Amino acid sequence: MSTTRVHLLRAVNVGGATLPMARLREIAAGLGATDVSTYIASGNLLCRPPADPDGFDRALEQAIETEFGFFREVISRDPGELQAALDAHPFGTGPDLSDAPYGHIYFLAGTPEPELADAFVARDFGAGERLAVIGRDLHIDYPVGPGKSKLTAASIAKGLGVPGTGRNLRTVAKLIALAG
Template structure:
């Protein structure tokens, strides 16, 4: 079973193409084992050859070298994703509109308070540790709550996956 699940930010949108076959190849070249991907949105399951943080940074650098753009690699253990899924604080009317947004770090209390006190027109939000939970009323594609807005207010970058995807990644890692 893979030890880690990497969520790579903003791939296969706009000009940032990252074929999943090449992502698996890069991860294997860097020494990862039990390598697989799930859908073409930057989800990598793997067991790193050493310290996961070191592997994640090496993967970022390898993607940048091969494809010419930088993207954050945010990884979690299956247990961490399971905990994030269980901690989702909102009623889930439709799992594809509810997200766990994995952050690159834990935002400051001040940033969290500022973010959570804002009124977003069609979303409800809550930060729990190094995860942001979002429930969109009309889907992420229609939202004004963009990655740029989130990073600017929280002071950390991140990437989101809907609850269906999070549950599937946990299942694939088990």
């Protein structure tokens, strides 16, 4: 039996890319997933995928593109991987996450090359962001919130050589609780 995984979709229900969560659940179930649920309308799908999680992610991407006409990466992690990423967040979290009110983890589709990661985290995006690449996760601290930053999905994908999708620390913690 497969375990619950969290499938994170990049940039849905923003910028005209509308994807109803009820339909996302139906698509996932149609692809063979069980125990399907979503959390908030930003593309957080929790389910037990069929035997091959990566194959399920690619099938989900294709089904969404076919039906809705836009491509969005699907990046999945199991609850242990999410917890490890949250535990590794280097910019303070505290037991209630209050130490990092604008902390985010940007889950990457792969592990960036070390040279790209080093160059990327050394860049200045103009709002005092602190960045760290740990494995296949980009950790971000936005001292004044993400709205003031010039750090974008496009700049991350170009700079690190892999796409991804970000979630704030509270959302990551909630997804861990729901998946566990």
